[in-house]
Amino acid sequence: MTDDDARVTARPSAAVTLSDVAREARVGESTASRVLRSQGSFSEKTRKRVAEAAERLGYTPNRIAGTLASTGSRLIGIVVPSFANIVFSDVLSGANRALDAAGFQSVIGLSEYQQEREEHIVRSLLSWRPAGLILAGLEHSPATTAMLRNSGVRIAELLDIDGDGIDIVVGFSNVQAGRASAEFLLSRGYRNIGYVGHDLERDRRAAKRFAGFSAALAEQGISLADQDIAPAPSSVEAGQAGLMRLLERGTRLDAVYFSNDDMALGGYFLCQSKGIAIPEQLALFGYNGLDIARSTPLPLSTIRTPRLKIGETGAHLIATGAPPQTVDLGFELIEGATA
Structure with missing residues (x-):
């Protein structure tokens, strides 16, 4: 390195202690302990004050205090x-x-x-x-x-x-991985590029790759021709369905970037079933470098991660x-x- x-x-x-929580909540340590263990008597006002103090400080109870000392x-x-x-x-x-x-x-x-x-x-x-x-x-x-x-x-x-x-x-860098994917497709002469992806709100790393990919296209004056982002986890089935929706809309495409290899394999299988020649009629690009994606008759173009x-x-x-x-x-x- x-x-x-x-x-x-x-x-x-250093770890936040029960004493820190009690001090923040302006109660005694024994009271804070009762609240956090939900044992004994205390008012709702006190419970709320202790709970809010614990959340602000990021406190977690030590279930094995002393054992690991x-x-x-x-x-x-x-x-x-x-x-x-x-x-x-x-x-x-x-x-x-x-x-x-x-x-x-x-x-x-x-x-x-x-x-x-x-x-x-x-x-x-x-x-x-x-x-x-x-x-x-x-x-x-x-x-x-x-x-x-x-x-x-x-x-x-x-x-x-x-x-x-x-x-x-x-x-x-996921951003750079997305950029490298776009730059590769552009270097091969593709200009009508679509995107098929999965839930970008939850998968922030996929969202960063998508942002890097889009930025690299924009720097060359190119926008995505079309996109389909499913509000669901990635899967082979989701990639197949996403590419199908792009094709049904009739957008002119010569390449599609997928959020990962699972999705891209779904696109690959759809092209095979529809008689769409890869890459002559439609180029496919994935992400992750999965072993199975290298074992298909046409090994997937992708980014391999360590x-x-x-x-x-x-x-x-x-x-x-x-x-x-x-x-x-x-x-x-x-x-x-x-x-």
């Missing part, structure tokens, strides 16, 4: 948005490889691209005072961000470097107590045969 690969950021502050936690929490997408399976494999080697145990939570669900999982994991947490992406709810910053444990955010991290950040390495690097930096930093592992453009 070179100096260019990392930039130091602020280390997380001498031994130290060997637990690392990992929160991913999907188990169905092989991308996150690869990240988990890499992370567990590093954690196993260092003697740590992982506990995994599924957020399903929902910030509220991620918030609940993070609060639950932090209550057990793990040695660290690993999360996908840089965008979280305000409450989750407060908990992470004030937890006193190491935090690794993976798969994106387009934004400010809390502690350790490992990934690549998912195993990202998971392994993030976990290793937490496990070894590395200083806060951002590590850019980059991406690789695969020319393939579909564009």
Whole structure:
């Protein structure tokens, strides 16, 4: 790792304590404890004041206070948005490889691209005072961000470097991946370009790639010819249906950029079923570099991301107590045969 690969950021502050919450709420520590445990008597006004103070400070209860004081936690929490997408399976494999080697145990939570669900999982994991947490992406709810910053444990955010991290950040620029995809298609002479994607409100990394792609087109005076963004998770079926809707609208297209390889494979299968020659009649470009996309009769043109390495690097930096930093592992453009 070179100096260019990392930039130091602020280390997380010490964990917020029950005393801090009591002081913020202007009540005694025993009262704050009763409220947070929902035991004993207290007024609704007091309950509300303590709850609001805990949320402002990002407080999480320590369920095993004292137990880890001498031994130290060997637990690392990992929160991913999907188990169905092989991308996150690869990240988990890499992370567990590093954690196993260092003697740590992982506990995994599924957020399903929902910030509220991620918030609940993070609060639950932090209550057990793990040695660290690993999360996908840089965008979280305000409450989750407060908990992470004030937890006193190491935090690794993976798969994106387009934004400010809390502690350790490992990934690549999604904006630049989108730009590289557009520049590749433009270099091949495509000008009537469509987009087929999935829920950009929840998948912020896909939204960043779309923004980078659109910006690169705009710099050449080109706008997307058409687009179809499904308010649903990515899948082969969603990609197939999205491309079908574009074709049914009759927009002139010579290339389509998909939000990821799953979606692009759906487009590939649709073209095969409709007798649309790839890339002569329609070029296809994906993202992720999945193994299956390289095994089709025409290997998919796409961006390959170092998912195993990202998971392994993030976990290793937490496990070894590395200083806060951002590590850019980059991406690789695969020319393939579909564009």
